[in-house]
Amino acid sequence: MNNSLGFDFSPDFAPLAARMRPQTIAQYVGQQHLLGADKPLRVALERGQLHSMILWGPPGTGKTTLAELIASKADASLQRLSAITSGVKDIRLAVDEAKQRAQQHGRRTLLFVDEVHRFNKSQQDAFLPFIEDGTIVFIGATTENPGFELNNALLSRARVYRLQNLTDDDLRIVLQQALSDNDRGLGARQLSISEAAVDYLLMAADGDARRLLNYLEVASDFVESDSHDISLELLRNAIGAKQTRFDKQGDHYYDLLSAFHKSVRGSSPDGALYWYCRILAGGGDALVVARRLLAIASEDIGNADPRALQLALNAWDTYHRVGPAEGERAIAQASIYCASAAKSNAVYNAFKAARALAEQDKAHPVPNHLRNAPTTVHQQQGFGDDYRYAHNYPNAYVAGERYLPSAIAEQVFYQPNQRGLETKLADKLAWLRQLDEASDWQRGDDD
The missing domain is CATH 1.10.3710.10 (DNA polymerase III clamp loader subunits, C-terminal domain)
Known part of the structure; x- marks a missing residue:
């Protein structure tokens, strides 16, 4: 297909991650706690039984793919909405189309809503009567905790399934599929990748299959025409620095802060320092940790060591006086001290x-x-x-x-x-x- 500018928009130009999207349950990698033999969701899929659900998990864990496979397995029409670009008008249009599909063709509609947590409460309520009367089978995908972001009324009508980050073993399978598949993947190029490069790729992907495939595709573009090797050096140059998962307001943000707090409370300076650095590596604000330290100094240390509170305040003040480079180190000092201090609640x-x-x-x-x-x-x-x-x-x-x-x-x-x-x-x-x-x-x- 050509547009007015003459660019070719052939399907062959689809990203590797899109081309490698599984077409069958057998090709689907990961989430064995949901799709393993005799697991309730797997049994429901094999029987073609549809029910409304919320798929909750990090990016790149297969939420969209799973919705597509469910629709295919149940012989239902899949209709997509994105909460980023859609409103109530789009919801009503999707519901009207579902009604027509049922009346004219006797076919069920699976309505997949990506980023469902971005809909406000009234927008979420718009789905309720049509889930209730069976007009649609609702599948919402979210990276955020449904208990915080979704209406109780919607949650009561849908089962929540939590998807997990893919393991390194899962990612190795995805990588092997991409390198060996001649039709959808890179198999025709007969590429090889060193074990050191594989380890780096798995680390950089951080449990995200889409990220892994995107990085692999970028690296493959750097391979010289007379070579078939993806080395560690080539991979590093192609994908740059590792991007740490950190959203600054969602579950992962609070998980990291919780891990930091519990490490200090549990008197683990190493744990405290690691989780603090994880927050920094993800682009988090060091002062978020400084504020948490002040709370810890009062809540978990108290009068067992009153110096902790003063040191936490000093670290905060140091950050403002000398800037992030030295200030982050001062907060690290306070974190280690508070973790090592006597504890009392x-x-x-x-x-x-x-x-x-x-x-x-x-x-x-x-x-x-x-x-x-x-x-x-x-x-x-x-x-x-x-x-x-x-x-x-x-x-x-x-x-x-x-x-x-x-x-x-x-x-x-x-x-x-x-x-x-x-x-x-x-x-x-x-x-x-x-x-x-x-x-x-x-x-x-x-x-």
């Missing part, structure tokens, strides 16, 4: 318990001895009466005094752990309680 638990009581219990009045008395009127009301100034007593501590309302006088929120500095704090608080118990003076009920 006593402050976190104490604050959570006190906050819950303050929100759920009755609003106990402030006892008079704890109230301020800035005016004569306040003094006449008894505000500040019998307040005992701590610095006038031994050890700056008023044994037997009470600083909670009498109704909750025995409530204990903060219970230090026996780790780091909190061991000394625990010892001091235990000693102060002993002074309370030995004191002859105890404050009575609130006035």
